[in-house]
Amino acid sequence: MEKLKCLGIGCSPRVKGNTSILLERSMEGAEQAGAECETIYLRSYKFSPCIACEGCNRHGQCIVKDDMQEIYEKLLWADRIILAAPIFSMGINAMGKALIDRGQRFWATKYVLHQPVAERPQGPERRGILLSASGTNLPGIFDCAIRGIKYYYKMLDIKYSGEYCYSKVDAKGEILSRPEALEQVFNAGQELASR
Secondary structure: OOOOEEEEEEOOOOOOOHHHHHHHHHHHHHHHOOOEEEEEEHHHOOOOOOOOOOOHHHHOOOOOOOOHHHHHHHHHHOOEEEEEEEEEOOEEOHHHHHHHHOOHHHHHHHHHOOOOOOOOOOOOOOEEEEEEEOOOOOOOOOHHHHHHHHHHHHHOOOEEEEEEEEOOOOOOOHHHHOHHHHHHHHHHHHHHOOO
């Protein structure tokens, strides 16, 4: 049986930040469950926000030629996605939001051209989760991020399988003092990568 392919996407600009630590731990769980894993960090790629040119409405392809083209291929490769993004100003951080907005090509494929986003005649159901951390614990602090990721996964034909969000985690690496969170995301990665 072919291994499930699990893609981890780190959206934080901060190296070894809290969401990056959560992502690493979750991917360890997925790998232990037998998945073929790859982790990318958006800070290592050069791409612009969506320019609303509507070029993708013609063929379902983004006409902006930057590093997002490589990320698109990885998104289509994955059976499972673990997206980790911090909260900035009550919403998903800018790099994460730019990733979602550049997903417009998938929206155009699905809703304008009425074509499948990813050709998977025999493949497993695609699934994904969200990992997030916030420095505050204001009411509804994760609501916008969760809504945005649910929309993004729907565009990609990925079943949203839940969120793992931790508030009052601000200083770099502070999540390491929350062993229950690290265990929870490890188990989430394991479960996600299990058929």
